Amino acid sequence: MPHSRGVEDHLTVGRVAELAGVSVRTLHHYDRIGLVRPSARTPVGYRAYAAGDVERLREVLAYRRLGFGLREIADLVDDPATDAVAHLRRLRGLLLHQRDRAAATVTAIDRELEARAMGIRATPEEQLKAFGPQLYDSIGADYPATRRTEPRIAARVWEALGDARTVLNVGAGTGSYEPTDREVTAVEPSAVMRALRPGGAAPCVAAAAEHLPFADRSFDAAMAFSTVHHWRDPVAGLREMRRVARRVVVFTYDASDPVWLQRFWLTRDYLPEFAGLLTDWPSLADLTRAIGGRAEPVLVPWDCADGFFEAYWRRPEAYLDEQVRRAVSVWTRVGPEAEQRAVAGLRDDLASGRWAERNRDLVALDAAELGLRLLVA
């Protein structure tokens, strides 16, 4: 381990343990397993923690407090796509989720105390319902709060799956759009998302689309919903889906049409930075070719139940809601400056009537073509 020149700016292991409220033994253990390695040693050989080491330790301890295992935490903190701000936002969402969960449990206990005071005893079934997975389902962290199955779009996906009995759901997240009448296997690389899957959801494998740990033709169909834009190599991931399944169904976005930025008022008038997120994005033709299929347009209903980026095209006030934005990665990816500017601009235009004036024609539409596509092969 290198002797850092600025070692006096570092904190000793004892001081870090004291400040963080953990034992020195715990810190030694984290060092041994490579989870948090102090980047220097003092001249007499003590571990010395630099600011970056402390930041990593803070993330590790926060995930630990949320109940994650050390191996899962290593995956989370080593994810190169997640910077410190993204970690803080994610941790905040998970903590709010825990807080809501605790509040709901308190309410359930209060209800039972009241009932008992009146001489009413809850049935064993009622008691379990109040503390079981149903409770978890009924309250949400940022993601499950607004991201749920939109039945009209789900019907399109399920129809495209045809008579498939076994279905692989790649980039499954919390399991929206997983059909309940077929044998589903989910694939999800994020430990946080896997942890948010409700009890009773399909079994979930920790893997990425680009390397699916399944033999050729293992499934009747493979589906991917609102996830391809997150993949490091979308074409490789789609080829993998093609390899492991007879049929492939993908819900994604067409950014190849040069007018796409004008299609949606949110990107056109408030968040042009969205374009920057799609610079390396393959064309729709490349994506379709990777699975050897065709692309069908999917219109977004005005009251879309799934809160993806385009969902609120006729309900612009929704974008002012922090919880709505946190469930959509676009907002985190453009950065807080662009986000705040876009939200402030929209707020002003809604208040002044400028938004309504500019988007007068939308009020008459029940569904909008915003570039969403179902690729089917």
Ligand SMILES: C[S@@+](CC[C@H](N)C(=O)[O-])C[C@H]1O[C@@H](n2cnc3c(N)ncnc32)[C@H](O)[C@@H]1O
């Ligand atoms: C917007 S969520 C969509 C989740 C789910 N399909 C749904 O519709 O609710 C995108 C998901 O893609 C996952 N993801 C990111 N990179 C991936 C990759 N390389 N392979 C598979 N999934 C990936 C993310 O962890 C996240 O859960």
